[in-house]
Amino acid sequence: MSGILNSSIGRKIAMALSALFLIFFLIIHLAVNITSLFSADLFNELSHFMGTNPLVQFALQPVLVLGVIFHFIMGFVLEIKNKKAVGNISYKRNNGAANSSWMSRNMIYSGIAILAFLILHFIDFWVPEMNHKYIEVLPEDPTRYFGELQHKFVPIWRVAAYVVAFIFLSLHLMHGFTSSLQSMGVSAIRKKFYKNFGLVYSIVIPLGFIIIALFHHFNH
Amino acid sequence: MSGKGMNLTLQIWRQKDANDKGKMVDYKVTDISEHMSFLEMMDVLNEQLVNSGEEPVAFDHDCREGICGMCSMYINGEAHGPDRGITTCQLHMRMFNDGDTITIEPFRAAAFPVIKDLVVDRMAFERIQQAGGFISVNTSGNTQDANSLPISKHAADEAMDAATCIGCGACVATCKNSSAMLFVGAKVSQYALLPQGQVEAADRVKNMVAQMDLEGFGNCTNTGACEIECPKGISLDNIARMNREFMAANIKG
Structure with missing residues (x-):
């Protein structure tokens, strides 16, 4: 494994695999959350399943946490390595917009914005959840999830932070979706099908999360 | 005037x-x-x-x-x-x-x-080529007839497109990561697409990528800037192909 990560293409493939895993995870996450728009019962049921199923809790959850950690640590490692490859003197004039998208040139910044959001998101939902289940071991109430979700989106500052974060997520995905496929050896970046699919994905998924946050802010 | x-x-x-x-x-x-x-x-x-x-x-x-x-x-x-x-x-x-x-x-x-001034040392590209950008054939008077190995038109065209790379280094210069993957991708592809290149395919991609990393080129993040600035229009497909070749070479061991 370390041998693979010593190679530039190996790192690229590892980065892409973790990205594709997270891209898949976002679909699951949105699918569960979207039920909260029309059925509190269904949302509670799904959340209870996700929160108590041992396979989800002790197999998928650790993989997800490690996947996120690997993706952002690798992102920083690549940024540092690439800065070194560029050297000390930068161009006095560089017209990046002439040949590449803003999103592709600023993945590190959209990534940092998403990482900052993830810290907030973990403090908001994951830490209380872990505390509830494994530290204080409070009695499980299968109907508590919907109320907790509504409660979180009462303060407008949190809704605003989430909306801004999802816009950065969208920008990150606009490059990241096709880029991860390209790294895996699929010529995705210039192909219409993948480009359009990636664009739809990177707008629909974050927009879904934005709608959920706004919906619960205005309907509680 | x-x-x-x-x-x-x-x-x-x-x-x-x-x-x-x-x-x-x-x-x-x-x-x-x-x-x-x-x-x-x-x-x-x-x-x-x-x-x-x-x-x-x-x-x-x-x-x-x-x-x-x-x-x-x-x-x-x-x-x-x-x-x-x-x-x-x-x-x-x-x-x-x-x-x-x-x-x-x-x-x-x-x-x-x-x-x-404006003159830069691009010998790093030469060293990458020397690491695997060739086929080992005996050319001492016993070369095969060109038509003894039929090659599809599509593969021949794609190999020729990759081979038009003149190694100027515009891909590296324009890349925000100073990555040489378009150059190396083209050089790997021009052989990977032809039967003559198959014998040394796994060693070629491994050695050329290792030399590329050794020279201190950066990591490709697929911005696609290299393809736009390339004077020969070398396609990003060559980078994807190199990634596939690299994966295959490492899985085979």
């Missing part, structure tokens, strides 16, 4: 030698014809500098017909300047306007150190 040409301000990177710190210096050129190539305009400037007893600007150039890959300037923030599908020598002054300020810098990357 006197009096009808363009008057331009040139901001050029001047650096005495590899150890000099270097800086941008402003020059004026007058009465530049729009029909001149960019390098002819540089010749005019250098003549002016020589006549006034100054050191001329050193820059790489050779064939001046877009096929050798020697010329290597970063003009107005783009490798080989603002035009597409051309090297600097094929850039013409009609792409600019009277009164313009044009910035001219060397190709920059840690693996392409400046030798003098």
Whole structure:
């Protein structure tokens, strides 16, 4: 494994695999959350399943946490390595917009914005959840999830932070979706099908999360 | 044509030698014809500098017909300047306007150190080629007939497209990560697509990628800038193919 990560293409493939895993995870996450728009019962049921199923809790959850950690640590490692490859003197004039998208040139910044959001998101939902289940071991109430979700989106500052974060997520995905496929050896970046699919994905998924946050802010 | 040409301000990177710190210096050129190539305009400037007893600007150039890959300037923030599908020598002054300020810098990357002014050392590309960019065949009088190994038209075309890479280094210069993957992808692909390249395919991609990393080129993040700036239009597909070749070579062990 370390041998693979010593190679530039190996790192690229590892980065892409973790990205594709997270891209898949976002679909699951949105699918569960979207039920909260029309059925509190269904949302509670799904959340209870996700929160108590041992396979989800002790197999998928650790993989997800490690996947996120690997993706952002690798992102920083690549940024540092690439800065070194560029050297000390930068161009006095560089017209990046002439040949590449803003999103592709600023993945590190959209990534940092998403990482900052993830810290907030973990403090908001994951830490209380872990505390509830494994530290204080409070009695499980299968109907508590919907109320907790509504409660979180009462303060407008949190809704605003989430909306801004999802816009950065969208920008990150606009490059990241096709880029991860390209790294895996699929010529995705210039192909219409993948480009359009990636664009739809990177707008629909974050927009879904934005709608959920706004919906619960205005309907509680 | 006197009096009808363009008057331009040139901001050029001047650096005495590899150890000099270097800086941008402003020059004026007058009465530049729009029909001149960019390098002819540089010749005019250098003549002016020589006549006034100054050191001329050193820059790489050779064939001046877009096929050798020697010329290597970063003009107005783009490798080989603002035009597409051309090297600097094929850039013409009609792409600019009277009164313009044009910035001219060397190709920059840690693996392409400046030798003098606009001349950079691109020997790293040679060393990558030497690591695997060849096929080992005995050519001492017993070469096969070209038609004894049928090759599909599609594969032959794609291999030929990859082989048009002239190794100028514009991909590295334009990449925000100073990655050489378009160059190495093209060199790997031109053999990977042909039966003659299969025997050494796994070693080739592993050795060339290892040498690329050793030279200190960066990690590709698929911005696609290299393909846009490449004078030969080398496709990003070649990078994807190299990734596949690399995966296959490592899985096979």
